[in-house]
Every structure is written in C-alpha cells, then in structure tokens.
Amino acid sequence: LKLNAALQRLCAEELPRLESLARERVEHNAQLGQKAVALRRDLSLTISQGRQRLQEAFVRMRASLGQKESQLLAGVEEVARVADVALSTRATQVEERAGEVWECHQQLSNFDAHGDEVRALNAYAASKIAVLHYLEHTEGIDGGGISTVLESVKSQVREVLQDQVESVVTLANDVPQIRRGAWT
Numbered sequence: 483l484k485l486n487a488a489l490q491r492l493c494a495e496e497l498p499r500l501e502s503l504a505r506e507r508v509e510h511n512a513q514l515g516q517k518a519v520a521l522r523r524d525l526s527l528t529i530s531q532g533r534q535r536l537q538e539a540f541v542r543m544r545a546s547l548g549q550k551e552s553q554l555l556a557g558v559e560e561v562a563r564v565a566d567v568a569l570s571t572r573a574t575q576v577e578e579r580a581g582e583v584w585e586c587h588q589q590l591s592n593f594d595a596h597g598d599e600v601r602a603l604n605a606y607a608a609s610k611i612a613v614l615h616y617l618e619h620t621e622g623i624d625g626g627g628i629s630t631v632l633e634s635v636k637s638q639v640r641e642v643l644q645d646q647v648e649s650v651v652t653l654a655n656d657v658p659q660i661r662r663g664a665w666t
Contacts, residue, residue, distance in 0.1 A: 543657065550649050557642035564638065 553649075554642070557645070561638045561642055568634075
C-alpha cells in the first residue's frame with residue numbers, strides 16, 4: 483500500500499517534473515549544438531579570410547621585393563655603365579699619354595750634340611719642351627687618378643646597394659604588421 487501510494491505520487495508529481503526537466507535539457511543541448519555549429523562556421527570563415535589576407539599580403543610583399551630587386555639591378559647596371567664610360571675615358575687619356583711619352587722618347591733619341599751648335603741647341607730646346615710637356619700634370623692620369631675613379635665607382639655602388647638594403651629592411655619590418663593584419 484505504501485509502495486503503491488509512493489508509486490502513484492511519483493507518477494503524478496515527480497514524473498511530469500522530471501520529464502519537463504529532460505525536455506528542457508534536450509532543448510538546451512540542441513541550442514548549444516546549433517551555437518557550436520554557428521561558431522565553427524564563423525571560425526572557419528575567419529580562418530579563411532585570414533589566410534586570404536595573408537596570401538594577398540605575401541603577394542604584395544613578393545611584388546615589392548621583385549620591384550626592389552629590379553631597382554637594385556638597374557642601379558648596379560647604371561653604375562657599371564658609368565664606370566665603363568669613366569674607365570674608357572681614362573684609358574683614352576692613358577693611350578694619349580703613352581703616345582706623348584713615345585714622341586718624347588723619339589725626340590730625345592734624335593738629340594745630336596755633335597756638329598752644328600744651332601741644331602744642337604734647337605734639338606735641346608725641343609727635347610726640353612717635350613720633357614716638360616710630358617712632366618706636366620694631366621688630370622686623372624698620374625697621382626692615382628685611376629684609383630680615384632675606382633673609389634668613386636665603389637662609393638656609388640655602395641650607395642645604391644645601401645639604398646636597396648634600407649628598402650628591404652623597411653619591407654621586412656612591415657612583415658609582422660602584415661601578419662597581425664591578416665589575423666584580425
């Protein structure tokens with residue numbers, strides 16, 4: 483009897499309450515499942531957008547590096563062209579100077595101190611003029627002119643390379659910002 487009364491009371495009072503709680507729990511779990519699916523979808527979308535932005539940033543960075551490389555090569559080619567012009571100018575001057583040395587040598591070897599004194603004095607004067615002309619300072623030929631040109635070319639190459647290195651360093655410093663931007 484007591485057992486029967488307890489069973490009836492359980493069926494009448496507790497069972498509907500427990501059934502209601504179970505339904506609420508099932509609905510709550512279904513809502514949590516829907517929220518989890520929505521959050522996964524949002525997370526997947528955020529990840530794909532971040533990947534896309536990161537890929538775009540690396541494409542821009544590659545293009546920028548390609549441009550910097552082209553600028554570097556163009557700068558080096560320009561410096562090489564200027565160096566070629568300067569060295570060919572110097573070579574022409576050296577060749578002219580060698581011709582003058584040869585002429586001076588010929589004049590000195592033709593110097594004849596025997597015989598007519600007037601001819602000897604004229605030959606001496608001509609030889610002296612040739613020697614003085616030879617000993618005159620010619621811009622860029624003597625006294626390290628070639629080394630000055632080479633140092634100038636080296637300096638120009640260093641400047642061009644330094645400018646390009648600074649550009650690449652600036653770009654490299656932007657990489658963390660690009661990475662941060664891709665994930666936000």
